[in-house]
Amino acid sequence: MSTPTPHQTASKKEPLVEVLNVSKRFGGVPSLTGVSLTVFSGSVHSLVGENGAGKSTLGKLISGVLTPDEGEIRIDGRTVAMRSPRDALSHGVVTIAQELAIVPGLSAAENVFLGVEPRRGWAIRRGALRAKYLELAERLNFQIAPDALAGSLSTAGQQQVEIMRALARQARLVIMDEPTAALSGAEVIALHGIIRSLAAEGKSVLLISHFLSEVLDLSDTITTLRDGRLVRTIPASEATENSLIEGMLGRSLDAAFPEKNPRSPRGRVVLSIKNLVAPKVSGVSFDLHEGEILGLAGLVGAGRSELARAIYQDARNQSGDVDMGGESLTSRSPTTPLRRGLALIPESRKEMGLFLGRSLKENVSISSLASISRYGWISPSAERREVSRLMARVAVKGAHPSMPASSLSGGNQQKLLFARTMMCAPRVLLADEPTRGVDVGSKRAIYDILVEFANSGMGVVVISSELEEVLGLAHRVLVMRSGTVVRELTDEDMNQKMILEAAFAGTLTNGVAK
Amino acid sequence: MTNQQSSTPLLEVDDGRHPHGYLSSVTRHLTSWRTAGIFIPFLTLFVVLSIASQPFLHTTNLLNILDQQASTLVIAAAGTLVLVSGGIDLSVGATYGLASVIAGQMAETHSPWVAIGVGLIVGLGIGLINGLIVAIFKINALVTTLAMSFVISGVATKVTSGNLIVLTSRAGFARFSNSTFLGVQSAVWWMVIVVVILALLLSRTTYGRYIVASGGNAEAARLAGVRVNMVRIGAYVLSGGAAGLAGIIDTSRVLSAEASAGGSALAFTVLAGIVVGGTSISGGEGSVWRTTIGVLFIALIGNGFDLLGIDPLYQQIVLGVILLIAVGLDVWARQRGR
Numbered sequence: 001m002s003t004p005t006p007h008q009t010a011s012k013k014e015p016l017v018e019v020l021n022v023s024k025r026f027g028g029v030p031s032l033t034g035v036s037l038t039v040f041s042g043s044v045h046s047l048v049g050e051n052g053a054g055k056s057t058l059g060k061l062i063s064g065v066l067t068p069d070e071g072e073i074r075i076d077g078r079t080v081a082m083r084s085p086r087d088a089l090s091h092g093v094v095t096i097a098q099e100l101a102i103v104p105g106l107s108a109a110e111n112v113f114l115g116v117e118p119r120r121g122w123a124i125r126r127g128a129l130r131a132k133y134l135e136l137a138e139r140l141n142f143q144i145a146p147d148a149l150a151g152s153l154s155t156a157g158q159q160q161v162e163i164m165r166a167l168a169r170q171a172r173l174v175i176m177d178e179p180t181a182a183l184s185g186a187e188v189i190a191l192h193g194i195i196r197s198l199a200a201e202g203k204s205v206l207l208i209s210h211f212l213s214e215v216l217d218l219s220d221t222i223t224t225l226r227d228g229r230l231v232r233t234i235p236a237s238e239a240t241e242n243s244l245i246e247g248m249l250g251r252s253l254d255a256a257f258p259e260k261n262p263r264s265p266r267g268r269v270v271l272s273i274k275n276l277v278a279p280k281v282s283g284v285s286f287d288l289h290e291g292e293i294l295g296l297a298g299l300v301g302a303g304r305s306e307l308a309r310a311i312y313q314d315a316r317n318q319s320g321d322v323d324m325g326g327e328s329l330t331s332r333s334p335t336t337p338l339r340r341g342l343a344l345i346p347e348s349r350k351e352m353g354l355f356l357g358r359s360l361k362e363n364v365s366i367s368s369l370a371s372i373s374r375y376g377w378i379s380p381s382a383e384r385r386e387v388s389r390l391m392a393r394v395a396v397k398g399a400h401p402s403m404p405a406s407s408l409s410g411g412n413q414q415k416l417l418f419a420r421t422m423m424c425a426p427r428v429l430l431a432d433e434p435t436r437g438v439d440v441g442s443k444r445a446i447y448d449i450l451v452e453f454a455n456s457g458m459g460v461v462v463i464s465s466e467l468e469e470v471l472g473l474a475h476r477v478l479v480m481r482s483g484t485v486v487r488e489l490t491d492e493d494m495n496q497k498m499i500l501e502a503a504f505a506g507t508l509t510n511g512v513a514k
Numbered sequence: 515m516t517n518q519q520s521s522t523p524l525l526e527v528d529d530g531r532h533p534h535g536y537l538s539s540v541t542r543h544l545t546s547w548r549t550a551g552i553f554i555p556f557l558t559l560f561v562v563l564s565i566a567s568q569p570f571l572h573t574t575n576l577l578n579i580l581d582q583q584a585s586t587l588v589i590a591a592a593g594t595l596v597l598v599s600g601g602i603d604l605s606v607g608a609t610y611g612l613a614s615v616i617a618g619q620m621a622e623t624h625s626p627w628v629a630i631g632v633g634l635i636v637g638l639g640i641g642l643i644n645g646l647i648v649a650i651f652k653i654n655a656l657v658t659t660l661a662m663s664f665v666i667s668g669v670a671t672k673v674t675s676g677n678l679i680v681l682t683s684r685a686g687f688a689r690f691s692n693s694t695f696l697g698v699q700s701a702v703w704w705m706v707i708v709v710v711i712l713a714l715l716l717s718r719t720t721y722g723r724y725i726v727a728s729g730g731n732a733e734a735a736r737l738a739g740v741r742v743n744m745v746r747i748g749a750y751v752l753s754g755g756a757a758g759l760a761g762i763i764d765t766s767r768v769l770s771a772e773a774s775a776g777g778s779a780l781a782f783t784v785l786a787g788i789v790v791g792g793t794s795i796s797g798g799e800g801s802v803w804r805t806t807i808g809v810l811f812i813a814l815i816g817n818g819f820d821l822l823g824i825d826p827l828y829q830q831i832v833l834g835v836i837l838l839i840a841v842g843l844d845v846w847a848r849q850r851g852r
Contacts, residue, residue, distance in 0.1 A: 314737065338739035346737055353737070355730040357799060366727055367738045369720040376719045420738070 022071030064088030104151025295474030411442025600797030637758015645747030730798025
């Protein structure tokens with residue numbers, strides 16, 4: 001199974017973690033396929049790639065959160081089977097995730113030594129705890145008082161607490177997943193200093209980041225992933241921003257998409273957004289036309305899903321105008337938008353879309369019970385007929401309407417949401433990541449449904465982190481960054497490079513002193 | 515639309531050639547176990563008691579059980595809706611007590627229908643308050659209804675000054691529960707009507723669907739256009755109204771009322787019946803008719819212990835163990851179902 005990699009001799013540093021040919025699938029959908037890499041001690045190794053390229057999955061495999069389906073992981077040259085983050089910790093691997101895992105009600109010092117407190121019998125030795133904390137904080141030049149309540153610290157402060165916690169556990173490899181995404185400029189520079197000093201101490205850092213300049217600036221080695229496969233691993237000195245972007249893209253559009261009308265339809269406006277402001281959305285305006293598929297591209301966190309939720313009248317505080325066919329939507333819940341013909345397929349079908357334990361029938365009909373009931377009394381035969389018809393239309397074959405939704409594959413679960421949408425017969429559909437976690441066959445079927453919707457005169461907004469998908473489906477693309485639309489692309493401007501440039505611009509120089 | 519053949523092994527279940535494939539048989543088993551899980555023990559116990567105890571199978575004994583359980587069944591039927599909608603109502607015992615004493619006091623001075631009407635309004639009103647607090651202010655349902663039960667009990671004690679209300683000469687009010695129709699007391703008939711209505715409401719109407727959806731996945735229900743808050747408030751209103759009706763039924767049945775009647779013991783008996791009936795404690799799954807069997811199952815255990823002359827102490831232990839088994843099965847089913 002394993003094929004030993006030749007030891008690289010470019011550096012005198014020792015290999016700490018070796019990943020050999022690992023693969024990981026989720027529900028049959030490959031997330032990583034045959035990836036190998038070596039992290040050397042005392043080095044900063046970065047992972048770059050598009051959303052969904054498998055960076056975080058790889059990080060989770062190395063930190064024991066996930067176990068590989070195939071391949072092996074070696075630490076210090078010995079094969080290890082890590083089943084939990086605790087196992088990984090015993091090998092010196094610690095993760096600092098995007099969502100920080102501090103206990104807000106405990107002090108900084110207590111957080112750092114949580115579970116490894118110096119104790120005498122059952123009692124925690126408070127003096128020793130404090131002394132050890134101060135020693136560690138001084139070594140790293142951190143300014144957080146030992147008694148400071150962790151919950152009261154800034155994000156950067158909490159991150160420092162996590163870094164200290166990692167070191168208090170004798171971590172040798174610290175995995176950081178998008179550590180600077182939530183930090184301000186000065187905090188970013190401080191964190192960069194910390195990462196460098198960790199490497200200087202002989203620790204290794206595995207950095208997962210969208211910010212290419214940061215990656216280029218900090219790393220010794222950069223690994224590029226695309227679609228769960230390794231593109232290349234090169235020394236940072238040989239990489240440029242352009243070469244990294246090339247590596248992250250690098251695939252031609254195949255025939256996975258249905259034919260689309262090449263010209264952007266400019267028919268009647270079915271949805272008009274004016275200066276929409278909501279959490280993570282700062283002033284978005286656009287029109288959607290009859291029969292148009294509008295792509296909404298951008299990085300994760302750019303505010304695309306939040307925009308969709310705001311249009312669907314589902315944001316906590318929002319202002320601005322959402323106009324459908326001359327009528328303004330001003331409700332405080334999604335019930336009215338649905339009645340007016342605006343449907344949403346949410347980004348996470350399990351958490352926000354489906355009732356997994358309930359039958360297919362109930363899942364499909366929930367938004368349009370009025371059409372199959374009289375005086376609130378559901379007609380079982382009408383429901384069965386309607387649901388069977390719709391399931392055939394979205395190509396979920398052979399499944400019985402009374403089977404639970406949990407028994408379907410991811411792709412068919414997603415189609416169930418499309419069947420629900422069809423039953424509402426909306427004029428506008430907002431589809432948020434419509435093919436996330438969906439197998440290839442179902443993907444094509446979903447594309448066909450989207451195109452059919454548009455051909456029947458609906459306006460469709462497709463939000464997707466897969467650029468090919470946006471380009472393959474959309475007549476027009478809006479690129480979002482930090483809550484606003486930064487670029488509108490049509491016709492020949494619609495290509496991956498233009499989208500990526502617009503999506504990454506500004507973040508390319510995130511906080512790095514030039 | 516595509517006509518492509520599904521080719522990946524993942525799609526096996528909806529491949530058409532295996533309509534009764536492995537997955538669907540597992541899931542059919544899962545949907546039926548909740549029914550079997552209560553029905554088989556109930557039947558077994560029924561048969562065992564019929565054999566072990568001569569008086570058990572007598573119509574009088576069986577009708578007596580139903581008569582005694584009428585109020586519990588009414589509350590449990592509505593409580594099922596609350597649990598399925600993702601909430602819990604621990605205030606039903608106290609509401610039962612308050613409606614009892616208010617209906618009792620009204621019956622002394624007013625016509626029976628006024629007494630019944632006021633008792634019901636008290637119950638519905640408490641339900642509305644519970645619903646508003648839980649849905650609008652987002653305060654944990656368990657804490658809200660527990661706190662409310664203290665408030666309501668306090669009010670009930672205040673209303674009666676702690677005294678027992680005895681209705682001796684109120685024949686009109688007594689008829690509400692004590693008439694007989696086809697040889698069965700009217701209390702039982704009221705219970706049957708409420709149970710049937712609520713069972714149909716949950717299983718056959720759009721409102722029932724919305725209850726299930728709100729409890730199964732509130733976020734998904736909201737995005738699918740369900741007014742989750744309104745649905746939940748409605749369930750609490752029904753629960754409060756049912757507790758009020760139950761209080762009236764029992765006050766009319768025994769012609770006395772007391773603020774301390776019901777209380778937390780009743781609330782827990784109701785909850786035990788619902789859970790033993792296989793309704794999920796975490797919402798999104800449950801049925802009124804299974805709750806009925808669950809409540810009766812617990813009642814049969816009590817009746818059997820009495821008839822067989824076993825120390826009532828063991829009854830509690832047995833009930834506790836049964837509850838743990840019921841909840842354990844629910845957790846097991848959920849983990850399987852995912």
